[in-house]
Amino acid sequence: MNGKPELVLFSARGRESLPDCLATRLESSAAVTYCPTLTALSDDEIVGQCADARVVGLTRRACKDFHGGLVDRLPKLAGLAVFATGAEWLDTEALAKRRVQWRILPDYSTQTVAEHALGMLLALARRIHLSDRVVRAELPHTVSLRGWELAGKCVGIVGLGKIGLRIARLVSAFDAKAVYCDPEVATSEYEAVPWERLLAESDVIVLAASVERGARPLIDGEGLARMKRGAYLINPSRPQLVDSEAALQAVLCGQLAGYGVDERVYSPAVLAGVEPGRILQTGHTGWYSDEAMARGAGAWVENLIALAEAL
Numbered sequence: 001m002n003g004k005p006e007l008v009l010f011s012a013r014g015r016e017s018l019p020d021c022l023a024t025r026l027e028s029s030a031a032v033t034y035c036p037t038l039t040a041l042s043d044d045e046i047v048g049q050c051a052d053a054r055v056v057g058l059t060r061r062a063c064k065d066f067h068g069g070l071v072d073r074l075p076k077l078a079g080l081a082v083f084a085t086g087a088e089w090l091d092t093e094a095l096a097k098r099r100v101q102w103r104i105l106p107d108y109s110t111q112t113v114a115e116h117a118l119g120m121l122l123a124l125a126r127r128i129h130l131s132d133r134v135v136r137a138e139l140p141h142t143v144s145l146r147g148w149e150l151a152g153k154c155v156g157i158v159g160l161g162k163i164g165l166r167i168a169r170l171v172s173a174f175d176a177k178a179v180y181c182d183p184e185v186a187t188s189e190y191e192a193v194p195w196e197r198l199l200a201e202s203d204v205i206v207l208a209a210s211v212e213r214g215a216r217p218l219i220d221g222e223g224l225a226r227m228k229r230g231a232y233l234i235n236p237s238r239p240q241l242v243d244s245e246a247a248l249q250a251v252l253c254g255q256l257a258g259y260g261v262d263e264r265v266y267s268p269a270v271l272a273g274v275e276p277g278r279i280l281q282t283g284h285t286g287w288y289s290d291e292a293m294a295r296g297a298g299a300w301v302e303n304l305i306a307l308a309e310a311l
Contacts (some may be wrong), residue, residue, distance in 0.1 A: 079307030156202030164208030
């Protein structure tokens with residue numbers, strides 16, 4: 001089509017997922033096929049849509065694991081731009097072997113995810129999620145709604161990148177003490193502490209670390225046992241950072257007072273055996289705000305255009 005490279009873009013609403021001005025810009029650089037989907041596609045479905053694509057735009061809604069076998073089945077693929085901050089779901093070694101250029105969105109949701117992490121923490125601290133259910137008579141009025149203040153608590157942040165730093169500043173505004181553990185960061189703004197000390201002394205631990213493909217959980221049963229008894233664990237990052245079964249057992253025995261995770265990890269049947277309010281799941285919505293969506297769409301289209309024009 002007029003010499004433009006074939007580009008296939010997966011999104012929830014197809015072309016309507018982009019503002020018209022961005023879609024028009026993208027279409028000036030590539031022959032775009034829009035593939036709307038609200039669910040994850042099979043490998044065969046992705047290959048069927050992308051057999052001739054030189055560039056692919058992908059969301060995690062459409063694909064949960066862009067693995068090496070999938071890369072091998074797309075011989076014309078030269079560029080991949082994903083609407084995501086993390087790359088652990090991409091087989092970057094397979095992409096590099098095929099010399100496929102790939103791009104992520106490292107900055108679009110920093111503020112949104114940081115605010116979501118604080119919201120998860122405040123919900124658990126003040127039992128806001130339970131208060132609503134009690135008022136609706138979904139839970140008996142005997143359920144305790146007694147909370148605690150963030151002021152004066154020690155909040156240990158694992159990973160002081162852009163999101164972790166923003167979380168530290170937000171909790172500091174509540175007069176909490178923020179400390180961090182990150183061997184790749186040195187700053188005088190907050191106190192760096194060794195891993196063992198962060199586990200032992202933090203009233204709350206917030207995970208703001210990235211995930212490597214295939215890596216073992218950062219917080220496992222041993223790590224949970226070394227945490228201060230009755231502490232809270234907040235995971236707005238990836239569920240793979242925590243051994244989910246170990247976290248469940250830690251909640252059940254009282255080692256953890258609460259666990260917040262931005263994903264659907266535990267089934268309703270499992271949660272039925274847990275004291276109400278001790279586990280908070282937010283279904284991978286930490287990135288989902290008006291502002292982040294607008295920033296992300298703009299950055300995604302810029303990445304797609306750059307990949308298309310490099311061919």
